[in-house]
Amino acid sequence: MPVDALTLSDVLDAAVPFALPLRRRFRGIDVREGVLIKGPSGWGEFAPFDDYSDAAAARWLESAIEAAFGEWSQRARDEVEVNAIIPAVDSSAAASLAREAVLELGCRTIKVKVGSADLLDDEARVASVRDVLDTALGRGRGAIRIDANAAWDVTRAAAALRRLVAYDIEYVEQPCASLGELRELRRLVEVPIAVDESIRTSADPGSVRVRDIADVAVLKPAPLGGVAATLRVAESLDVPVVVSGSLDSSVGLDTAVAAAAALGDLPYACGLGTGALFADDVAEPRLPVGGVIAVGRTAPDLPSLLAARDRLDDDRAAWWRQRVAAAWAVKG
Ligand SMILES: [Mg+2]
Structure with missing residues (x-):
């Protein structure tokens, strides 16, 4: 079925609202909810966060429809290097998470959350991660x-x-x-600056002159509207791009991996190592192996999909279906 001929009821007929518990609170939530959509091309994921407008949700729906009913752009590589994430935990917890990421998942790049009330907490966390990396991989x-x-x-x-540049x-x-x-900050410091939120929520993501404000752009394929939309935005930018997930299930992660794999130039590890944040998933989690994730198509396994569906009560499932309809109504 061509994407242009799709109707809302085609999409709703193929929709399975889901809820997946997280191992720890992340982005203010304990349970990740959304809708999986099955089409002839495979499964897509519609999972705009609760605070997203219908217009923002509409882009996410386009991404899910592209995955389920459309085609992804041709890939430039078969696997994508990914980074691990260390949340704002104390330095000893950070060290043990970093060790796990390097030794078990093979990650060579680690993203550390900072911005704590006390800068010394940030510094201790970063220092302990630097220590783990230098010990495991060699200095620098x-x-x-x-x-x-x-x-x-x-x-x-x-x-x-x-302080942290050290x-x-x-x-x-x-x-x-x-x-x-x-x-203004860019004139004061030497550390390269990456930008994400300001791009994602801009009415016309392609219109921001990123080179003027940052050295790197972080792009999130699902909220941008999918693989083709991500490539369009990346082409319009004049800085290197890092692809990042959106706390996706294994199905949603496929879209982000496909977008990263389709980019001609991908100089940095991508933020796609979020599978480990889920306590339960709709399929075998998409975790990095040897620091990379391979391009692929995940089909949910039935018991996991049913469990994910049954975690939502009827009202909440109906709310998600309504959200699909609302996004459909405003999408281009
Ligand atoms: Mg961020």
Whole structure:
């Protein structure tokens, strides 16, 4: 069935609302919910966070429809190098998570959350991860990137980065909230700056002159509208791109991996190592092996899919189906 001929009822007939528990609270949630959609091409995932507008959700629906009913762009590689993520935990917990990521998953790049109330907590966390990487891989061989989730103003960001630069930081993601702050910070520090939120929520993601404010752009394929949309945005930017997931199930992760694999130029490890955050998934989790994730198509296994479906009560399942309809109504 061509994507253009699809109707809302085709999509709803193929939709399975789901809920998956996380191992620990992440982005303010304990359970990841969404809708899986099955089509002739495979499965797609529609999982806009609760605070997304219908317009933002519509892009996510386009991504799910592309996966289930459309075709993904041709790949430039068969596997994608991924980074691990260390949340804002204390330094000894950070060290043990980092060891697990390096020794068991083969990751050579670790993203560390920063932006704690006390900069010393951030520094202790980053220092312990640097220590693990240097011990396991050799001095300077593993990469650390940090993510402040816009927690800093320019003054605090500059102070933090002047301290943290000692641990050899690949880049800092979203140190400040606004484009103006990022532009100002960039003149004050040497650590490269990556931008994500400001691109994703911009009305026209392709219109931001990223080179003026940052050195790297983090793109999230599902909220951008899928693989083809991600390639379009990447082409319109004049900085290297890092592809990142959106706390996706194994099915949703396939889309992000496919987008990363389709990019001609992919100089950095991608943020696709989030499978380990799930306590339960709809299929065998898509975890990095030897630090990479292979391009692929995940089909949910039936018992896991039914369990994920049955975790939602009828009202919540109906709410998700309504959300699909609302996104459909505003999508282009
Ligand atoms: Mg981020």
